[in-house]
Amino acid sequence: MNSYRPETVCVQGGYTPGNGEPRQIPIIQSTTFKYATSEDMGKLFDLEASGYFYTRLQNPTNDYVAAKIAALEGGTAGMLTSSGQAANFFAMFNIASCGDHIVSSSSIYGGTFNLMSVTMARMGIETTFVSPDCTEEELNAAFRPNTKCVFGETIANPALTVLDIEKFARAAHAHGVPLIVDNTFPTPVGCRPIEWGADIVTHSTTKYMDGHGVAVGGAIVDSGKFDWFASADRFPGLTTPDESYHGITYAEKFGLAGAFITKCTAQLMRDFGSIQSPQHAFYLNLGLESLHVRMPRHCENGQAVAEFLAAHPKVASVTYCGLPGDKYHELAKKYLPNGSCGVVSFELEGGREAASVFMKNLKLAAIETHVADARTCCLNPASSTHRQMTDEQLAAAGVPAGLVRMSCGLESKEDLIEDIAQALEAI
Numbered sequence: 001m002n003s004y005r006p007e008t009v010c011v012q013g014g015y016t017p018g019n020g021e022p023r024q025i026p027i028i029q030s031t032t033f034k035y036a037t038s039e040d041m042g043k044l045f046d047l048e049a050s051g052y053f054y055t056r057l058q059n060p061t062n063d064y065v066a067a068k069i070a071a072l073e074g075g076t077a078g079m080l081t082s083s084g085q086a087a088n089f090f091a092m093f094n095i096a097s098c099g100d101h102i103v104s105s106s107s108i109y110g111g112t113f114n115l116m117s118v119t120m121a122r123m124g125i126e127t128t129f130v131s132p133d134c135t136e137e138e139l140n141a142a143f144r145p146n147t148k149c150v151f152g153e154t155i156a157n158p159a160l161t162v163l164d165i166e167k168f169a170r171a172a173h174a175h176g177v178p179l180i181v182d183n184t185f186p187t188p189v190g191c192r193p194i195e196w197g198a199d200i201v202t203h204s205t206t207k208y209m210d211g212h213g214v215a216v217g218g219a220i221v222d223s224g225k226f227d228w229f230a231s232a233d234r235f236p237g238l239t240t241p242d243e244s245y246h247g248i249t250y251a252e253k254f255g256l257a258g259a260f261i262t263k264c265t266a267q268l269m270r271d272f273g274s275i276q277s278p279q280h281a282f283y284l285n286l287g288l289e290s291l292h293v294r295m296p297r298h299c300e301n302g303q304a305v306a307e308f309l310a311a312h313p314k315v316a317s318v319t320y321c322g323l324p325g326d327k328y329h330e331l332a333k334k335y336l337p338n339g340s341c342g343v344v345s346f347e348l349e350g351g352r353e354a355a356s357v358f359m360k361n362l363k364l365a366a367i368e369t370h371v372a373d374a375r376t377c378c379l380n381p382a383s384s385t386h387r388q389m390t391d392e393q394l395a396a397a398g399v400p401a402g403l404v405r406m407s408c409g410l411e412s413k414e415d416l417i418e419d420i421a422q423a424l425e426a427i
């Protein structure tokens with residue numbers, strides 16, 4: 001399936017039924033699996049044989065869907081997690097432990113920033129945040145002998161900055177560590193970070209991959225390209241025996257193609273849980289089947305709305321990398337030639353009050369803490385997620401009081417623009 005074009009992989013990747021088997025991926029709604037002998041099951045526990053024994057570790061429905069996402073990203077192995085938060089935590093914690101260090105773009109999802117700057121810091125893992133626009137020199141200066149990975153988002157949520165993946169990959173590889181890229185916003189339909197040098201790709205499948213606002217989930221894909229042995233001292237978890245699995249050395253036994261995901265499943269999923277339910281994996285797959293049809297439409301609607309807003313006198317500024325004047329337009333042309341995503345952010349003249357009147361008057365766009373769904377939605381951070389901040393604090397954080405983030409859905413772009421136009425009139 002890997003050799004087919006992305007459109008075909010979206011529809012048929014990951015699962016090839018045999019004679020008389022279900023055409024659609026079956027939901028294996030079972031916590032456990034039956035074996036004839038204890039010896040058979042023992043081999044699974046020792047990772048001597050592959051198979052299923054308990055859904056917290058692996059479930060066939062999840063594995064089919066993970067294999068589809070891995071194929072879409074051009075990776076060698078993948079796994080699903082219960083959320084995007086779990087995916088990013090697992091991807092980093094699989095190689096960084098207490099006493100280690102991470103280099104990350106500062107322009108990332110708030111939840112991930114919090115995970116790294118507060119919760120992982122409590123675990124003894126320190127992160128240095130660098131501007132995505134930093135020079136290579138500044139980026140290289142952020143590394144330490146105990147740095148274990150570099151992290152960034154292809155298109156950052158909510159800042160909509162575009163990551164120079166090649167720049168970050170070069171720095172990571174020069175220091176013998178992998179680059180982890182959260183590819184949630186473009187999805188592999190818009191960008192395949194592995195082709196630009198990323199080693200591990202993560203997703204909040206809750207967003208466009210599901211695309212219908214029905215199931216929270218996450219995914220991790222390994223490119224299979226990072227040579228753990230070349231930096232063996234840095235990654236003892238992959239290159240030395242795991243005593244909790246009878247002395248298996250992951251990179252040896254499963255090769256570069258399988259080591260990262262097998263270790264992540266065998267250790268982190270075993271110990272932390274955070275498995276996606278097979279029912280959610282089934283919903284996710286329904287979303288994936290039309291991802292290649294939906295993404296161009298999200299991008300088309302985002303572009304049309306951004307262009308309309310940019311020309312409107314009541315709009316102070318628009319952030320959308322598809323606009324020629326946008327700071328990230330050149331990077332977008334390189335990394336996102338087929339369009340970026342449906343999320344547009346803009347600042348209204350008239351601040352918080354104007355935003356409140358505007359949003360109250362929208363008929364199609366609902367006020368929601370969500371993005372990347374079939375239905376258009378929007379949010380004014382100043383009156384919701386950032387409401388504890390003063391106007392001055394908001395400006396300093398790069399979230400002006402009149403900022404609106406709009407996630408363009410799959411409706412008619414003409415209807416969306418008419419709705420926005422009449423709501424702007426009301427201000």
Ligand SMILES: *Cc1c(COP(=O)(O)O)cnc(C)c1O
Nearest residue numbers: 083084085109157184204206217
């Ligand atoms: C939403 C989001 C997350 C977190 O995902 P959940 O599925 O909500 O846990 C992580 N990264 C990005 C870029 C996101 O947009």
